[in-house]
Amino acid sequence: xxxxxxxxxxxxxxxxxxxxxxxxxxxxxxxxxxxxxxxxxxxxxxxxxxxxxxxxxxxxxxxxxxxxxxxxxxxxxxxxxxxxxxxxxxxxxxxxxxxxxxxxxxxxxxxxxx
Amino acid sequence: xxxxxxxxxxxxxxxxxxxxxxxxxxxxxxxxxxxxxxxxxxxxxxxxxxxxxxxxxxxxxxxxxxxxxxxxxxxxxxxxxxxxxxxxxxxxxxxxxxxxxxxxxxxxxxxxx
Numbered sequence: 001x002x003x004x005x006x007x008x009x010x011x012x013x014x015x016x017x018x019x020x021x022x023x024x025x026x027x028x029x030x031x032x033x034x035x036x037x038x039x040x041x042x043x044x045x046x047x048x049x050x051x052x053x054x055x056x057x058x059x060x061x062x063x064x065x066x067x068x069x070x071x072x073x074x075x076x077x078x079x080x081x082x083x084x085x086x087x088x089x090x091x092x093x094x095x096x097x098x099x100x101x102x103x104x105x106x107x108x109x110x111x112x113x114x
Numbered sequence: 115x116x117x118x119x120x121x122x123x124x125x126x127x128x129x130x131x132x133x134x135x136x137x138x139x140x141x142x143x144x145x146x147x148x149x150x151x152x153x154x155x156x157x158x159x160x161x162x163x164x165x166x167x168x169x170x171x172x173x174x175x176x177x178x179x180x181x182x183x184x185x186x187x188x189x190x191x192x193x194x195x196x197x198x199x200x201x202x203x204x205x206x207x208x209x210x211x212x213x214x215x216x217x218x219x220x221x222x223x224x225x226x227x
Binding site for chain 1 (some may be wrong): 148149200203209214217219
């Protein structure tokens with residue numbers, strides 16, 4: 001099992017540019033979560049999906065952020081336009097079921113917006 | 115929504131001694147409390163978790179205790195080793211984790227040789 005896969009691992013972009021982060025969950029996992037990690041705010045839940053359907057996006061900071069899950073093996077988190085305060089590590093995690101199942105984190109994407 | 119507070123932010127202990135990290139949560143409906151370990155530049159990884167119907171859980175040198183009345187839960191690491199040095203995060207969830215996790219701000223555990 002390859003685990004949760006994220007790409008790119010590092011992204012450097014200029015303010016105002018569009019950024020797309022990608023995630024492939026573990027095969028068979030029904031839940032997919034996007035988290036953001038910064039020194040100031042720690043680890044924050046942005047949005048999560050169940051069976052490809054967005055369930056709760058209340059953590060998405062602004063309309064500049066959007067996420068999709070077109071199929072069970074792929075999700076994207078898009079920021080448009082990007083701003084320096086979006087600089088963070090973005091983690092995708094997946095779990096195989098509902099309650100009490102471990103969330104497996106991907107390696108993260110380190111985003112730097114200059 | 116749920117709020118999780120974690121203390122201390124940094125903890126330095128001698129190798130072989132015990133370490134205790136404490137968390138409090140705000141939502142009495144929370145029913146799942148995992149602990150994650152994150153090494154520098156790496157992903158968070160689950161080390162132990164506890165459900166609200168259990169008071170204590172152990173796994174070798176690691177244990178977690180839960181006091182639902184006080185809304186406190188703690189991580190205990192005994193016989194600490196250099197490889198225990200990392201940042202530890204507690205988390206809580208109302209939906210058993212299926213609704214996502216609310217994390218504490220983390221504790222940087224330093225094991226002194």
